Amino acid sequence: MSSIPHLQRSRIEKAITDAAGSEQDFDQAAAALDAVKIAVTVDDAQLMSAAGQSAVLTILNTAIKCFGSAELICTGDAALRTPVLFGKTLVQAARTIGAEVATEVSPWATHVVAVGAGGPPDPFVRCWWDGWLAGLRPAWEDAAVGDSCNPLSGVFAGALAVREVFANAVGRRLSFNRPTTVNLWSPWSSEEEDAPLNLSLPSKLWLVGLGHLGQGFLWSLALLPVADCHVLLQDDQTVGEENVATGLVTLFADVENSNRKTRVAARWLEAAGWTTSIIERRNYGDLKLTTNDPPIILTSIDEPRARVEIAKAGHEYLIDAGVGHGAFDFEIAQIRIIPNGVDAASLWAQPEQAKDVETLLKRRAYSELARKFDNCGTFSLAEASVAVPFVGAAVGALTITQLLRLTALRTTPQIMQVELAAADAGVAGILNPLPAFGLGGSEFQLREQGSR
Known part of the structure; x- marks a missing residue:
C-alpha cells in the first residue's frame, strides 16, 4: 500500500472518490484539494483571545492537512494563552504547522476565512462565537464576535469554516449564505441554558x-x-x-x-x-x-x-x-x-x-x-x-x-x-x-x- 502515491491523503480523498455518482479518480481528487488556497485573516483583538487563537490554529492545521497549504494574515503576534507543542506565539505555531505568514492576502488565495474584524470585505466565511455559542456568518453579515474566552468555541467555529471550504471545493456547496449558530453546551436544544465559566x-x-x-x-x-x-x-x-x-x-x-x-x-x-x-x-x-x-x-x-x-x-x-x-x-x-x-x-x-x-x-x-x-x-x-x-x-x-x-x-x-x-x-x-x-x-x- 505504501507504493500508492495518494496514501497520505487517501482517507480525505475518499470523500470525493467514494461519493454517490462520483467518477473522479484519486489523481482528480488530489488536484481538487490542491487547488484550494485558504487565507486566514485575524484582527489584533482575536490574535490575543482564547477563542481567536484556537480558531486560527484549528483552521491552519486542518487546512494544511486537507489542502496542503494555508496562509495566516496578521499585522502582529501574541503569546499563546495555553502552551502547545507548535510554539510559544501564534505566528511561531502557524509557521511550525506549515503556514505562510503575511500582512496581506496573496492573489492566489481561493478562500478567505475571517477571524474577527478586518481583512477583505468579502471573505468566503466569517467565524463567530459568544461564550458557548459558536458558528459561522456569511460574508455580508459582519456582526462582531462576542465573548471570546472559550477556546472550544474557537475550535468548533474554525473546524466548521474549513468544512464549508471543503464542501465548496468538492462541489457540495456553491457558497455559504446562512448564519449557523450552535450552543456547544447543549447542541440538542434551542433553549438558553446558563452555562458556567x-x-x-x-x-x-x-x-x-x-x-x-x-x-x-x-x-x-x-x-x-x-x-x-x-x-x-x-x-x-x-x-x-x-x-x-x-x-x-x-x-x-x-x-x-x-x-x-x-x-x-x-x-x-x-x-x-x-x-x-x-x-x-x-x-x-x-x-x-x-x-x-x-x-x-x-x-x-x-x-x-x-x-x-x-x-x-x-x-x-x-x-x-x-x-x-x-x-x-x-x-x-x-x-x-x-x-x-x-x-x-x-x-x-x-x-x-x-x-x-x-x-x-x-x-x-x-x-x-x-x-x-x-x-x-x-x-x-x-x-x-x-x-x-x-x-x-x-x-x-x-x-x-x-x-x-x-x-x-x-x-x-x-x-x-x-x-x-x-x-x-x-x-x-x-x-x-x-x-x-x-x-x-x-x-x-x-x-x-x-x-x-
Whole structure:
C-alpha cells in the first residue's frame, strides 16, 4: 500500500472518490484539494483571545492537512494563552504547522476565512462565537464576535469554516449564505441554558483510541487553561502515512520514526503541561479496575462490541464519540455518555451494517489504482474509512464540552447526534440523571476577571 502515491491523503480523498455518482479518480481528487488556497485573516483583538487563537490554529492545521497549504494574515503576534507543542506565539505555531505568514492576502488565495474584524470585505466565511455559542456568518453579515474566552468555541467555529471550504471545493456547496449558530453546551436544544465559566476536569482521565477522533479530544483538551491533569493513554497501533493527514497532532516525523500513537498523544499533552501514562494494547473491557483508575473513560474506536464491553467494565462514565465511515456520513457524529449500570448495548445498532467493499472496487477510482499498481493496496484503500481532520476537531470540541457538563453536575444525553452540514440541528435522546457526586478535581476559569 505504501507504493500508492495518494496514501497520505487517501482517507480525505475518499470523500470525493467514494461519493454517490462520483467518477473522479484519486489523481482528480488530489488536484481538487490542491487547488484550494485558504487565507486566514485575524484582527489584533482575536490574535490575543482564547477563542481567536484556537480558531486560527484549528483552521491552519486542518487546512494544511486537507489542502496542503494555508496562509495566516496578521499585522502582529501574541503569546499563546495555553502552551502547545507548535510554539510559544501564534505566528511561531502557524509557521511550525506549515503556514505562510503575511500582512496581506496573496492573489492566489481561493478562500478567505475571517477571524474577527478586518481583512477583505468579502471573505468566503466569517467565524463567530459568544461564550458557548459558536458558528459561522456569511460574508455580508459582519456582526462582531462576542465573548471570546472559550477556546472550544474557537475550535468548533474554525473546524466548521474549513468544512464549508471543503464542501465548496468538492462541489457540495456553491457558497455559504446562512448564519449557523450552535450552543456547544447543549447542541440538542434551542433553549438558553446558563452555562458556567468556572469549570473543572477530572484530575485523571482515560482515553482509548488515539486516531482521527481521539486526537480531536487531545486537541481540545490541550487548549483548555488547565494543566494539572493526568491522562492514561491507550492504543495499540503505530502511526501510518495516512494518519498524518487525519490526525491533528500527528507529524510526518512520526511515520519516519515508526512512533506509536500513544507516544504521539503523550508528546502533545505533556507539551501543554499535562502528565501521562500509556497502555499499548487493545481494551476489550477486560482490564480489572482499581480505586486509583480514572472515573471517566473516553473512547473513539471502530468496534461497537469493544465499546459495549468497556462500558460494562465499571467506570463511573463512558463518553464515546463515533462518526460514519463512508463518503455520505463521514461528518455525522454520535456522542454517547453512558453511566455505570446502563445497558450500553441498547445504544448501538446491532449488527452494524457491513461496508460494501466489492462495489467500491468496481468504481473508476479503484480500477485505475488497480491498473496502475497491479492491485497493490487497492483492497485496503477501499476498505478504509473516510476521515477528514476538521471532523475530528469539531467532534473533539463537542465531546470535551460534554465531559465538562458532566463535571459541572449537569444532565447529559445518553446519545446525541450532530451533522456538520447542518450543525445547528443537533438532536439528543434520553437525558441521564444528574451525577450523584463530583467528578472534577482540576478547576479552571474560562474568563479572566475583567476580560471578555
